[in-house]
Amino acid sequence: MSELFVYGISGEALPPVCVRQLESCTAVVVSKRFTSLLPEQGPRRIAVAPVQEMLVAVADALQTGDVMVLASGDPLFYGIGRTLIDRFGPENVNFYPALSAVQLACACFKLPWDDLVLLSLHGREPGSLAGRILPHTKVMLFTDHRNSPDRIAAILLQTLRKYGDEKRLGKIRVRVAENMGTGDEKLTSGSLTKIAATRFGPLNMMLVEQDLPVMNLPVFGLQEGEIIHSRGLITKDEIRAVILHCLRLPARGVFWDVGGGSGSIS
Template sequence: MTDNLVHIVGVSGGRECIPPATSEIIDRAELLIGGARLLKMFPEINAEKLAIGNNLSEVITTIKHALTHRRVVVLASGDPNCYGIARNLTEALGTEQVKIIPGVSSFQQAFAAVKLPWDDAVLSSVHARPIEDIIGLVRRASKVALLTDKDHTPSNVARALIEAGIERQVYICQDLGTSDQRVYSGSLEETAKTEFSPLNVMILVSGPLPEKSSMPLIGQVDESFSQRTPDKGLITKMEVRAVSLAKLALREDSVVWDIGAGSGSVSIEAARLARRGHIFAVERSPESLEGLKANVEKFGLGNVSVIAGSAPGALAGLPDPDAVFIGGSGGSMADVLAMVAGKLRRGGRIVINLATLENLAEASRSLQTLGFDTDTLLVNIARSRAIGNLTRLEPLNPVFIVTATRQGEDK
């Protein structure tokens, strides 16, 4: 008889580190699943063994078939809930059929090895993920720990950070919990020239970053941004920017297209909100591009890519977006929206800023034709202005904010 539960057991260090109650669960397994390294730790267990590699769908199917009549144990390194297999199995099997027994995570072991607290650290991974995705994260955080893999090695990470102009103290904690455990310490330049064990945790440490850490996520004053013609107001004003970003409803991993990015004010604040996502700032004006690039560099954002060119042509080849902001279309609104409609992910949003009734009418017609529901907001902002000892209100140009979602999708 079985309890119809898959036991996901975290293993840290050698067998001697496994608590007796957990060892008993592993010993009673009839189907033992795990990476080849972990399975080799239990040669005497009389159970069918299935190694996990690039066969996760096969593993899940096998578990589903075995659950009703066999005791299934899945071995995982450290804490299965920390960049581990528990996420995949709970999503596939349901939480009611899973019991998770955590071990000590590799992050915990790494910080213990270097004798640093980790309650203020940012944890991430470049395992099967682009290294570029963590550059912005490293810029913003004074302490980052990364899981690496055979393709995204510590030396490759170090080279990418050097190219981005970042300096950090580096610790590489290798073969944690084994007799071969060792800790490397050095600069990014030294790390870029060194080879490491494939089983490692990379820790990047800098001094505190008071200037950047004190920046708000949104609400930067307009004067913070380099602008081509500040006297003409060619920037999405702070108040309009805040409403537009709220309408975009970004998640921390959103992919965003900012079309007609101008100075990049929307891209920059979107990047701070979608810190694990990516923003593609599309701009055609050479003069605006100069300021846009300067602003991205000034705010130290590694998750913003500047795309030079006119939409819709410049949008070809970009990853499908979760959200699209259109601050300018260069007179090609209908064509731009048609392109966006074909690429927008399910549940995505389009937010458009418009200054004229004619452009509002064109955008609304195009969106309706493409099968979108729209919500239109007119934003009238007036700012206080001193006149001698008195104060008056000085209005800004009114802006229409159109938010579009596909018909039938949740708003």
């Protein structure tokens, strides 16, 4: 079987090794974003979307020769790499990554990212955005045209105002990097209110930062005085301890506590 050569692209030109490899391929998978980087005379072009149609076309092209895939940044980091490995097997796919969007954004922000929380909304349903962002001091978000920085900021604003947390609202800092590695690169920073009122291009990364108090509370074993409740309406410590023991909760997962109390079990 022929092979797949997956090249990550960062910037506005193909790496020389990629150009040389392209000459021996029978087809190239490319998005509209990278079409202008290809030579006019070259292998057959396969659109990257819809993905399932692309996979069928690639499988057909592999019958006659090697196929190249052009992807953004690191194809194995929230990219097309996983899909290609699952479909064609790791033994038939070769990867040549470029700098990822996270690396480029953190370089622009001058921000170490070994302790960064990463959240990809690219082509995904956002779920409870506020619940996924607000518990952390630093969150980097992969955005898309639906989950744009202004929409995300508006959701955080709405949530904090709903619960009357104006103090925290004013302390959250947001930075957005657009079109990184190109001549149109742009950095924007400001409050949630400013970001919610600003419009951004489709290619960007969003950083949400805040200073959170240090909490040294245990995962289990909170005492009655450490849980917010009303008029003593809380399951007593001993009963909660037995319930948590009997539940045998896994390390990861979602447990639904359907009731009308303080939520002290969940």
